Amino acid sequence: MTKNKTLFPFILITSLFFLWGFAHNLDPILIPHLKKSFTLTTVQATLVDSAVFIAYFLMALPAGFIMKKYGYKTGIITGLLVFAFGSYLFIPAANTQQYTFFLVALFIIACGLTILETAANPYASSLGDPATSIQRLNFAQSFNGLAATLAPIIGARIILTKGYTAAQLSIMTEGGRKLALAAEASSVKMPYFILGSVLVFIAILFAFTHLPRIQQHEGHTASKNIFHALKHRHLAWGVAAQFFYVGAQVCVFSLFILYATKSAGITEVKAADYLGLCGFAFLIGRFIGTFLMRYYSSAILLAAYGGINILLCAIAILSHGMITVYTVMAICFFMSIMFPTIFALGIKGLKGDTEFGSSLIIMSIVGGAILPRVFGYISDVTGNIQYGYLVPLVCFAVVAFFGLKGHRVKVEPESVPVSAIL
Numbered sequence: 001m002t003k004n005k006t007l008f009p010f011i012l013i014t015s016l017f018f019l020w021g022f023a024h025n026l027d028p029i030l031i032p033h034l035k036k037s038f039t040l041t042t043v044q045a046t047l048v049d050s051a052v053f054i055a056y057f058l059m060a061l062p063a064g065f066i067m068k069k070y071g072y073k074t075g076i077i078t079g080l081l082v083f084a085f086g087s088y089l090f091i092p093a094a095n096t097q098q099y100t101f102f103l104v105a106l107f108i109i110a111c112g113l114t115i116l117e118t119a120a121n122p123y124a125s126s127l128g129d130p131a132t133s134i135q136r137l138n139f140a141q142s143f144n145g146l147a148a149t150l151a152p153i154i155g156a157r158i159i160l161t162k163g164y165t166a167a168q169l170s171i172m173t174e175g176g177r178k179l180a181l182a183a184e185a186s187s188v189k190m191p192y193f194i195l196g197s198v199l200v201f202i203a204i205l206f207a208f209t210h211l212p213r214i215q216q217h218e219g220h221t222a223s224k225n226i227f228h229a230l231k232h233r234h235l236a237w238g239v240a241a242q243f244f245y246v247g248a249q250v251c252v253f254s255l256f257i258l259y260a261t262k263s264a265g266i267t268e269v270k271a272a273d274y275l276g277l278c279g280f281a282f283l284i285g286r287f288i289g290t291f292l293m294r295y296y297s298s299a300i301l302l303a304a305y306g307g308i309n310i311l312l313c314a315i316a317i318l319s320h321g322m323i324t325v326y327t328v329m330a331i332c333f334f335m336s337i338m339f340p341t342i343f344a345l346g347i348k349g350l351k352g353d354t355e356f357g358s359s360l361i362i363m364s365i366v367g368g369a370i371l372p373r374v375f376g377y378i379s380d381v382t383g384n385i386q387y388g389y390l391v392p393l394v395c396f397a398v399v400a401f402f403g404l405k406g407h408r409v410k411v412e413p414e415s416v417p418v419s420a421i422l
Contacts, residue, residue, distance in 0.1 A: 006127050009211050013127070014140045015202065016076070016120045020113045021147030023083070023195065027052065028254045028275055029155035030102075030188070032268055035258075038099045042258060042385070043376040049250050051103040053369030055110030056117075056362055063118035064359030073211045075119040080203035083112030087196030091189050114362060121343050122358045127212065134298045134344040135290050141340040142286035148253070148279030148332075156272030159187045235357050237406030238346020241399050243364040245338045247371025248309075248395035251388065252331055253278065254372060262385050263316075263324040274325050278332040285336025293337075299403045302341045305334040306400030313393035317386050324386070331392070338399055345402075371395065 027048055035045040066075045086109030093101035124140040125133040256278060260271040292301060312334070315327045347357045375388035 006212055009209065010124065010127055010140075012202075012206060012209060013076075013120050013124050014143050016080075016116050017124075017140050018143040018147045019195075019199065019202070020083075020116055021144035022151045023087075023109060023113065024052075025148045025151035025253065025279060026155045026191070027106075028257055029152060029159050029272060030106075031254055032257050033159050033188070034099065034102060040099075041376075042255075042379050043373060045258075046254070046372045046376045047103060048106060049254050049372045050369040051106045052110040052113075053246070053250065053366050055107050056114045057366035057369070059111045059114035060118060060359045060363035060365075063115040063362065064356055066115065067119055067358075071213075072119045072123050073206065075115055076211075077203050077206050079112045079115030079119065080199050080206065081112070082115065083109055084196040084199035084203070086110075086112060087192045087199065090192035094186050094189050114365075117365075118358055118362045121340070121362075122347060123211075125344055125347070134341060135293050137340040137344050138286055138290040138293065138337055142283060142290065145279060145283030145286045145336060148282050149276050150279070151276075152272045152279060153276035155191065156269050156275075158191050234348070234406065234408060235346050235360065237402050238342055238357075239360050239364040241342045241402035241406060242339070242346065242361050243367035244371070244395035244398040245335075245342055245367070246365045247367035248392040248399075249335055249339070250368035250372050251375045251392050251395075252328060252335065255375060255385070255388065256328060259328070259385050259388075260325050263320065264322050266325075271325075274329070278329050281329045281333040282336045285333040289337035289341075298337075298341050299345060301337060301403070302345075303400045303403030305337060306396045306403055309334045309396040310393055310400065313389045313396065316389040317393075342399070342402065367395075 031045045031048050034040065034048065035042075038044075063075065063079075066078060086105050086107075089105035089108060090102070093105050120140075121137065125137045128136055253275070256275045257268055257271040260266055260274060261268060264271075266274070289301060289305075309331050312327050312331045316324055316331070319327060343358075343361055346361050371391050375391045378390065379385040379388040
């Protein structure tokens with residue numbers, strides 16, 4: 001495929017990374033917003049993440065089947081429209097003031113994201129020279145980092161600044177408090193309506209764009225079932241590593257505002273600004289990591305970054321004041337290359353098993369539904385949210401192991417017919 005045939009499709013595919021990154025990074029704004037509006041515990045507030053990441057587990061295999069039967073283009077358009085539908089559901093969710101309705105809307109959004117990620121990650125990786133697939137995927141994922149920078153800053157000023165303090169709510173009558181919280185909830189309608197409309201426009205753009213077909217390797221037939229894909233040992237380790245990595249990322253980003261307001265004693269809006277800086281560190285880390293991959297093995301970088309983050313998590317647990325905020329920003333920098341690198345190393349050499357392998361790694365994103373709940377449980381039981389960083393610490397240890405050893409591809413010898421031996 002020539003560059004002029006792949007450039008515009010690659011730009012369109014890259015825009016998807018920004019869009020789902022923007023949606024994900026509005027969740028840390030929603031968590032404190034809904035926590036106060038519905039008087040939730042930290043564990044209950046993490047149901048926002050559970051609703052999102054359970055969808056990845058449930059939808060990943062159907063998404064893989066869509067890709068195998070109808071192609072990447074159909075899958076992408078389907079994902080965009082489901083994503084848009086979930087975004088529009090925020091309007092009736094805000095009107096009805098039901099926490100469950102918000103969770104349903106987030107679940108549907110995540111179903112769309114699952115389809116998009118199942119398609120876009122392997123497509124971006126395969127759209128060009130195989131030798132630069134990991135660098136190409138890291139570059140596309142950099143725009144996910146850009147979204148992580150912008151979403152908290154924009155979202156905080158639209159959603160959080162219109163809130164009432166606990167003291168103000170405590171002196172209101174029951175009816176007045178209900179009206180105040182209803183007004184707060186309404187602040188989510190406009191950003192999600194705009195997001196849904198942008199998604200519909202992008203879906204139309206994809207419908208009228210020719211996407212190059214990804215060429216399968218000759219001599220390798222398509223996998224018939226998911227169990228065949230699981231025979232690849234490095235894929236199995238990739239699934240495990242992605243489970244723990246995404247769990248760590250969600251703990252760090254989604255619970256940052258709750259963490260920073262306690263550990264550093266800053267306001268929610270100020271914490272949201274620092275969360276934007278965390279996203280910026282994540283973005284810069286992606287670009288620097290992509291550059292370093294020209295000189296160092298991506299697996300070695302992954303292991304080194306995982307080891308550094310183990311130490312940083314220990315500091316996040318034991319320190320106090322603004323040093324905790326700066327430490328988490330550093331964690332975000334070193335998390336930056338992990339998702340795309342684990343993904344690319346996990347599906348490396350799968351050939352006909354690529355679609356199912358991609359689905360399995362996307363399924364492992366369910367770690368983002370489970371591990372933040374453990375983080376929240378530790379925080380609630382101990383009364384100290386900083387102790388929750390024990391969870392990311394363990395997660396980064398698994399990622400470091402994958403970079404050191406688990407990523408190695410072991411090619412099983414093909415079976416030789418008896419007649420050939422005789």
